[in-house]
Amino acid sequence: AxxxxxxxIHITVSEGASLELRCNYSYGATxxxxxxxxxxxxxxxxxxxxxxxxxxxxxxKGFEAEFKxxxxxxxxxxPSVHWSDAAEYFCAVGSYNxxxxxxGAGTRLTVxx
Amino acid sequence: xxxxxxxxxxxxxxxxxxxxxxxxxxxxxATTMFWYRQFPKQSLMLxxxxxxxxxxxxxxxxxxxxxxxxxxxxxxxxxxVTSAHPEDSSFYICSASAAGxxxxGPGTRLTVx
Numbered sequence: 399a400x401x402x403x404x405x406x407i408h409i410t411v412s413e414g415a416s417l418e419l420r421c422n423y424s425y426g427a428t429x430x431x432x433x434x435x436x437x438x439x440x441x442x443x444x445x446x447x448x449x450x451x452x453x454x455x456x457x458x459k460g461f462e463a464e465f466k467x468x469x470x471x472x473x474x475x476x477p478s479v480h481w482s483d484a485a486e487y488f489c490a491v492g493s494y495n496x497x498x499x500x501x502g503a504g505t506r507l508t509v510x511x
Numbered sequence: 512x513x514x515x516x517x518x519x520x521x522x523x524x525x526x527x528x529x530x531x532x533x534x535x536x537x538x539x540x541a542t543t544m545f546w547y548r549q550f551p552k553q554s555l556m557l558x559x560x561x562x563x564x565x566x567x568x569x570x571x572x573x574x575x576x577x578x579x580x581x582x583x584x585x586x587x588x589x590x591x592v593t594s595a596h597p598e599d600s601s602f603y604i605c606s607a608s609a610a611g612x613x614x615x616g617p618g619t620r621l622t623v624x
Contacts (some may be wrong), residue, residue, distance in 0.1 A: 434615075441515075441604055441617040442555075488554060492613075499545075499613060501554045 400425040400491050402502035408509040411479050418476040419505050421489030431472040432462055432490040432499070442461060442488065449466070484509045514538055515607050517616035524595055524623055532590045532619045534605030540585035541607035546578075549602040549618070560587045595623040 404423045413418050423429055430449050434442040446457025455466040463474045472489060486506050492499035514537040524530045534544055542563050547555040559569045559580050567580035577599075579591040588607075592599050600623045606613040 439602075439618070439620065441517075442606075442615040447612070493622070499557070503554045504552075506552070 400429070400498070400500050402489050402491050402500055404487075404489055404505050405453070406505045407503070408506045408508065410510060412510045413502070414478050417474075417476045417479045417507070419487050419489075419507070421472045421474065421502060422470050423491045424470065425491050427493070429472075430492045431463075431465060432492065433457065433461070433472075433474045434488045434490060434501075435459075436486045436488065436504075438446075438485075438507060445474070445487075453473035479507075479509055481509045481511065483507060495505050513609060513612075513613045513614045515605065515616040517603075517605055517619050519619060520617065521620040522622070524621070526623055527570060527594055527595055529591055529593045530595060530621060532592075532603055532605075532621070534588045534590070534607070534616055536586045536607040536609070536614070539607070539609045541588075541609055542581060543608040544588040545606045545613065546580060546588075546590050547604045547606070547610070549604060551602075555604060558590075560580050592621065595621070597623045 401424045432447045433445040445461045448455045448465045450460045455463050461476050462471050486504045488504045489502040490499050516535045532623040544561045546558045548567045549555045558573045559567045561567045561580045563582045569575050582588040602618050605619040606615045
């Protein structure tokens with residue numbers, strides 16, 4: 399069965415610093431991987447996704463993620479964090495038709511001024 | 512494009528009553544919609560998959576008779592929480608599938624008193 403692990407429950411970074419959020423997955427077939435962001439009391443917004451091809455994926459808001467099959471990882475990165483990036487971030491894995499998406503526990507990002 | 516709405520955004524009901532939550536795809540048709548439940552500071556847990564014109568498929572541990580799902584049209588799915596109890600208080604999020612991607616609604620905060 400597929401599963402997603404986000405090892406870091408809470409991360410605090412200073413504004414302007416770089417960010418990396420970790421995500422490890424377990425999936426029997428070709429994984430379809432996603433990163434979502436959720437602001438308090440809001441739904442989810444897709445940051446980026448990986449289906450195939452280039453393993454470095456660019457997303458919105460300056461985020462990128464790198465798929466590493468050998469490490470079963472799909473870490474999210476941003477070179478310079480803005481205060482508005484403070485939110486909850488979820489990594490997810492799904493199937494081809496996206497009908498079986500599983501989410502990680504989430505990482506809460508706090509940005510210090 | 513690909514906007515999903517939920518109504519209401521928040522609702523308070525008394526224990527023992529039923530409450531209906533609507534999920535609409537505003538600018539596309541969705542043959543498949545999903546309902547998730549999210550507890551405070553936790554991840555999204557898939558409750559059920561709803562296919563237009565057929566019965567919903569519930570995840571293990573989700574009570575079918577308590578969480579009634581109807582997907583009567585290609586743009587509307589409803590979740591009815593029957594005989595609600597305080598432990599049903601949660602954040603309910605729906606999503607609609609189109610072109611292999613899920614689009615999430617803003618969520619509904621249910622509080623049962």
